Amino acid sequence: xxxxxxxxxxxxxxxxxxxxxxxxxxxxxxxxxxxxxxxxxxxxxxxxxxxxxxxxxxxxxxxxxxxxxxxxxxxxxxxxxxxxxxxxxxxxxxxxxxxxxxxxxxxxxxxxxxxxxxxxxxxxxxxxxxxxxxxxxxxxxxxxxxxxxxxxxxxxxxxxxxxxxxxxxxxxxxxxxxxxxxxxxxxxxxxxxxxxxxxxxxxxxxxxxxxxxxxxxxxxxxxxxxxxxxxxxxxxxxxxxxxxxxxxxxxxxxxxxxxxxxxxxxxxxxxxxxxxxxxxxxxxxxxxxxxxxxxxxxxxxxxxxxxxxxxxxxxxxxxxxxxxxxxxxxxxxxxxxxxxxxxxxxxxxxxxxxxxxxxxxxxxxxxxxxxxxxxxxxxxxxxxxxxxxxxxxxxxxxxxxxxxxxxxxxxxxxxxxxxxxxxxxxxxxxxxxxxxxxxxxxxxxxxxxxxxxxxxxxxxxxxxxxxxxxxxxxxxxxxxxxxxxxxxxxxxxxxxxxxxxxxxxxxxxxxxxxxxxxxxxx
Amino acid sequence: xxxxxxxxxxxxxxxxxxxxxxxxxxxxxxxxxxxxxxxxxxxxxxxxxxxxxxxxxxxxxxxxxxxxxxxxxxxxxxxxxxxxxxxxxxxxxxxxxxxxxxxxxxxxxxxxxxxxxxxxxxxxxxxxxxxxxxxxxxxxxxxxxxxxxxxxxxxxxxxxxxxxxxxxxxxxxxxxxxxxxxx
Numbered sequence: 001x002x003x004x005x006x007x008x009x010x011x012x013x014x015x016x017x018x019x020x021x022x023x024x025x026x027x028x029x030x031x032x033x034x035x036x037x038x039x040x041x042x043x044x045x046x047x048x049x050x051x052x053x054x055x056x057x058x059x060x061x062x063x064x065x066x067x068x069x070x071x072x073x074x075x076x077x078x079x080x081x082x083x084x085x086x087x088x089x090x091x092x093x094x095x096x097x098x099x100x101x102x103x104x105x106x107x108x109x110x111x112x113x114x115x116x117x118x119x120x121x122x123x124x125x126x127x128x129x130x131x132x133x134x135x136x137x138x139x140x141x142x143x144x145x146x147x148x149x150x151x152x153x154x155x156x157x158x159x160x161x162x163x164x165x166x167x168x169x170x171x172x173x174x175x176x177x178x179x180x181x182x183x184x185x186x187x188x189x190x191x192x193x194x195x196x197x198x199x200x201x202x203x204x205x206x207x208x209x210x211x212x213x214x215x216x217x218x219x220x221x222x223x224x225x226x227x228x229x230x231x232x233x234x235x236x237x238x239x240x241x242x243x244x245x246x247x248x249x250x251x252x253x254x255x256x257x258x259x260x261x262x263x264x265x266x267x268x269x270x271x272x273x274x275x276x277x278x279x280x281x282x283x284x285x286x287x288x289x290x291x292x293x294x295x296x297x298x299x300x301x302x303x304x305x306x307x308x309x310x311x312x313x314x315x316x317x318x319x320x321x322x323x324x325x326x327x328x329x330x331x332x333x334x335x336x337x338x339x340x341x342x343x344x345x346x347x348x349x350x351x352x353x354x355x356x357x358x359x360x361x362x363x364x365x366x367x368x369x370x371x372x373x374x375x376x377x378x379x380x381x382x383x384x385x386x387x388x389x390x391x392x393x394x395x396x397x398x399x400x401x402x403x404x405x406x407x408x409x410x411x412x413x414x415x416x417x418x419x420x421x422x423x424x425x426x427x428x429x430x431x432x433x434x435x436x437x438x439x440x441x442x443x444x445x446x447x448x449x450x451x452x453x454x455x456x457x458x459x460x461x462x463x464x465x466x467x468x469x470x471x472x473x474x475x476x477x478x479x480x481x482x483x484x485x486x487x488x489x490x491x492x493x494x495x496x497x498x499x500x501x502x503x504x505x506x507x508x509x510x511x512x513x514x515x516x517x518x519x520x521x522x
Numbered sequence: 523x524x525x526x527x528x529x530x531x532x533x534x535x536x537x538x539x540x541x542x543x544x545x546x547x548x549x550x551x552x553x554x555x556x557x558x559x560x561x562x563x564x565x566x567x568x569x570x571x572x573x574x575x576x577x578x579x580x581x582x583x584x585x586x587x588x589x590x591x592x593x594x595x596x597x598x599x600x601x602x603x604x605x606x607x608x609x610x611x612x613x614x615x616x617x618x619x620x621x622x623x624x625x626x627x628x629x630x631x632x633x634x635x636x637x638x639x640x641x642x643x644x645x646x647x648x649x650x651x652x653x654x655x656x657x658x659x660x661x662x663x664x665x666x667x668x669x670x671x672x673x674x675x676x677x678x679x680x681x682x683x684x685x686x687x688x689x690x691x692x693x694x695x696x697x698x699x700x701x702x703x704x705x
Contacts, residue, residue, distance in 0.1 A: 051675035054658050156701030157682075158690040164700055165693045176700040185705050192705045194681030204677045314692045319672065321687035353672035357584075357661040365583045365644070365653055366637060373661075374586065377671035439693060 002226045004036055009260035011036045011226070012513070013247050014267060015233045015276065018091020019502040020486035021267030022211025022219075023142075027510030029224035033517065036259055037216075038231040038249050040268075041088035046213065049202030053354040056201035060094055062087040066271065067399055070415040073448045077362035082413040083302075084451040085269050089229050090212025092269065092453070093499065097199045097324035098182040098208050099347055100145040101496035102136050105129040106334050107342075107387065110492040113334060114341035117420055120389040121299055125491040126463040126472035132504055139504040143181035143209040144188055153177045154184045154193060157321030159348045162310065162380035166435035167328045167346075174329040178347070181209035181500070182322060188214070195321035197350065228252075234406055236264055236280040236289055236482065244289075244482045250406050263513065263522050265474075267485035267506075270300065270455035274396045274488065275411040277459065277469075290459070290476035290484075295468050297396040299460055300413065301493040302452035304342075304386035304421040307349055308429060309360065310436025311375045311443040318350035318380050326382075331431060332495045340423040343495040344386030346432060351381070359450055372445065380436060384428040385454070387495045389418040396458050454498050459488035473512040474505060481522050485509055560592035567605040567612050573598050575619045578629040580656045582636040586669065593663035597656040604655070611651070618648030 004011050012028055014021045017039040025035050041062075050056055061084060068075035068082045075082070085092045106113050108129055111122040140148040147153050154177045156164065167175040182199075183192045193207040206213055219225040228249075234256060235248040246260040266273045274297035278288040288296050326348030333343045351359060357373055394416060398409035417425075433444040462468025465477035474489050476482045485506055487498050494501075516522040562573055580594045605612035621643075622628045628639060643649050660666055667674045676682060683704065688695075695701070 051677050052662065054662055152702045152705075153700075154702070155688060155704040156696055157687045160701060161688065161690045161693050161696060164696040175696075177702070184702070193683070194677075195683040195687040196676045196681040197687075198676065205681065314690075315671075316690060317673075317686065320676075320682040320685075352674075353667060353670060354658065354661045358657055365640075367585050370584050370586050373584075374588070374670060 001220050002034065002224055004034060004226045006257055006259050008034070009246070010034055010262050011259070012263045012265065013038065013259055013261040014265045014485065015247065016091055016267035016269065016486060017089050017211060017216060017227065018086070018267065018269065018486070019093050019096075019211065019499045020506045021265070022090060022093065022215040023503045023506035024265055024267065024485050024510055025225055026211075026215035026219040027507055028513065029219040029222040031510065031514045032224065033514065034224055035219065036226045036228065036261070038233050038247060038259070039089050039227065039229045040232045041086065041229065043089040043229045044094070044202065044212070046202065046204050046206050049204050051196065051198045051201060051204065053201060053352050056198075060086045060088050060202060064404060065402070065410055067402065067410065067412045068414070069412060070394070072415040072417055074415070074451055077448065078451050081451045083269075083271055083455050084453050085455065088212075089216065089227070090210045093210040094202050094212055095200050095453070096499055097497075098180040098322075099324050099327070099497040100140065100143060100179050100181045100500040101345070103129065103494040103496055103501055104332070107492065107494035110342075110387075117341060117389060119391055119418060120420065121392045122390060123460070123462055123467055123491050126461050132508070135504045135508045136500070138507050139500055142507075143500070143503060144183055145500070146178070146180045146182070146184050147176070148179060151187070152184045154180055154182060154322055154325040156326060157195060158316050159318040159321070159350055159380050160326035162312070162316055162439060163326045163328065163348050163382060163435065166437075166439040169438035170434050172328050172330040172435075176327065177325040178327040180322070180325050182325070183207040193322055197319045197321055197323065197352070199323040232406060233268065233276055234279070234408060236266075236276065238282065238284065238289070238479065242284060242479060244479055262517070263481040263483065265483040265485040265509075265513075266488075269486055270458045270488045271396050271411050271413060273484065273486055274458040275398065278398050279408050290469050290478045290482055292478050293466050293468060295460060297458050298392050298394070299390035299457040300394045300396055300415060300455070301388050301390055301457040301490070302415060303454045303493055304344065304384070304388045304424045304428070305449040305454075306384045306425050306429060307381055307447035308384070308432030308436065309379050309381045309445040309447060310433070310441035311445070312378045312380065312439070312441055315377045316380045317377055319352050323350050324348055324383070328435070331428070338427055340420045340427065342387030342389075342420065342424065344384050344424060344428050345495055345497075346428070346435070347383050347385060349381045349383035360445065360447055362448070375443075382432050382435070384425065384432065385495060385497060386421075386424045386428060387493050388421045390457055390460070390492060391416065391418055454487070454493070456487045456490040456493050456498060459484040460491045461489050462491065474509045475512070483509060483513070560590060560595050563595050563599045565599065565602040568598070568602045568615065572616065572619045573602070575623060575628050576601060576615065576652065578636065579622070579640065579652055580660070582633070582640055583653050583656055584660055586666070588669045589666055593660045593666050596663060597659040600659050601652065601655050614648050614651060618646070618652075
């Protein structure tokens with residue numbers, strides 16, 4: 001592993017080591033670039049993961065204080081935990097469930113297709129599916145996505161059996177065990193899935209793709225990566241010409257240090273990325289870096305989520321096996337006859353007993369609730385993942401008074417559900433319940449959104465500099481050696497789980513950065 | 523195993539399950555039979571009558587007839603440990619218990635009376651603290667797993683690939699196109 005000098009201004013600094021940062025780091029290292037990755041969290045490993053939900057949560061989740069506002073229920077249920085994402089080497093690829101779906105062609109042109117939705121700050125991506133397809137193919141190969149590259153699908157578990165039978169009985173056609181970045185066969189030096197049922201807690205079998213044990217070790221092998229865990233980026237600085245010069249960060253050894261850089265790539269997830277840009281304000285850029293559009297932090301999206309659990313007369317044991325290897329895709333279409341624009345995926349989900357108790361009805365107590373919890377072995381579950389509308393007022397902003405341990409303002413996450421989101425959730429709840437009713441559910445339970453795992457859009461891509469923060473390469477419109485390399489780039493959320501697209505954009509961005517370096521533009 | 527910090531995240535009070543594991547390992551509970559008759563654990567801060575009230579509160583917040591006393595007492599023990607670390611928690615628990623017992627001794631109320639009493643204070647930090655701690659301790663406890671039919675950690679058993687991940691037999695198996703055979 002490399003160790004670069006703080007004054008080495010030929011390194012590319014990447015902030016974050018998850019799907020975006022971890023992938024970008026490896027791609028750049030493979031091309032021979034010198035890379036420093038600043039990761040706020042500690043380095044864990046499959047050996048250190050635990051099949052215990054609370055333990056893993058405390059080990060992996062980003063627990064630094066955040067505040068919330070807006071009419072979303074998360075603000076009431078989890079006022080200081082708007083997002084369930086990770087602070088660890090590998091970022092949220094340690095926690096993710098593995099669902100790897102390409103965005104659909106029409107979803108790249110949401111403004112064109114969904115025009116005239118009041119209050120939605122819609123925009124077409126500056127990209128098309130055709131432009132991304134070769135990179136999607138690379139990402140799927142890299143991640144070993146099932147049902148691509150001749151990789152068989154995962155075997156369905158009990159939770160999927162219930163979903164499949166219910167779905168086909170109500171007439172759904174596209175129902176299978178999903179496109180999953182979880183090995184169904186040994187591949188890439190990693191085992192096939194053990195059906196542990198603890199995908200969210202860090203995969204102990206290593207079957208699930210995570211940058212922690214794929215991209216990062218591969219990058220380290222090149223000798224080009226200097227990975228610095230427990231290093232919290234505090235500020236990106238710039239010179240008189242408005243070019244990024246490097247990153248001030250709080251490292252393991254205490255006091256702030258400044259790492260010089262040739263280019264800076266921010267991949268800190270959609271809350272911390274805009275927070276860092278906003279906290280990097282200067283006399284030249286009083287509203288924060290790359291914020292001439294005023295869009296940094298805005299258009300925060302988190303998918304129209306929710307879950308439906310069905311209770312049956314006989315056991316299901318939903319927690320046995322791969323959590324999300326089951327999908328119904330028939331509703332992930334553009335069809336406004338349903339009363340809303342955009343589509344949604346229905347995916348199997350399961351929680352262990354500790355998190356079922358925590359999330360089935362947050363805040364609930366008493367005999368009615370415990371009676372429901374006693375049906376736990378007979379429950380099946382699905383998660384709804386739908387396209388939510390970007391709204392300018394849904395935003396990550398800096399808290400006016402509260403500061404973190406480094407003296408920096410903490411982020412506030414404001415989210416109001418759009419009428420389109422509410423209509424979709426209500427419809428999706430009914431469809432999910434219909435699936436379970438079709439196979440004899442004695443009861444179905446509509447479960448409100450968990451803290452957000454899909455955080456998107458706060459530094460969005462746009463054709464015009466006035467509409468967004470970065471161009472179709474993730475390069476900020478204002479500062480040519482400053483890049484956005486995570487889900488913050490998403491112009492709209494689409495209906496699909498975002499990780500595959502984040503990885504795809506990172507692979508493509510690495511090509512662009514490398515090319516720009518070769519042309520001496522960076 | 524190091525006890526984790528208490529981290530307040532709004533409605534949830536996040537406590538590492540390390541506390542649970544420590545309690546179990548330290549000999550509070552040896553087997554199911556002992557769990558049935560589990561008595562008040564040794565406490566550092568809470569007085570016996572305070573502990574008895576809190577125990578009664580935990581039995582009312584998440585009542586499960588099929589679960590013995592041990593996981594509920596474990597919650598009280600975890601609260602006691604928190605009170606030992608943070609004097610403000612000790613004060614909150616003490617004040618909360620005192621208020622609960624002011625009109626009549628809480629433990630002596632019938633179930634409906636207990637529920638009504640707690641309903642009236644469910645928005646208070648005291649109630650949220652007890653509920654949050656109980657949510658984690660009770661539903662992470664091996665006795666609770668057993669009673670409610672959850673199999674817990676799977677890694678040491680090799681996962682469920684050979685232990686029934688697809689053993690549901692009351693519905694037809696999906697076709698292989700939807701659900702391929704395991705490797």
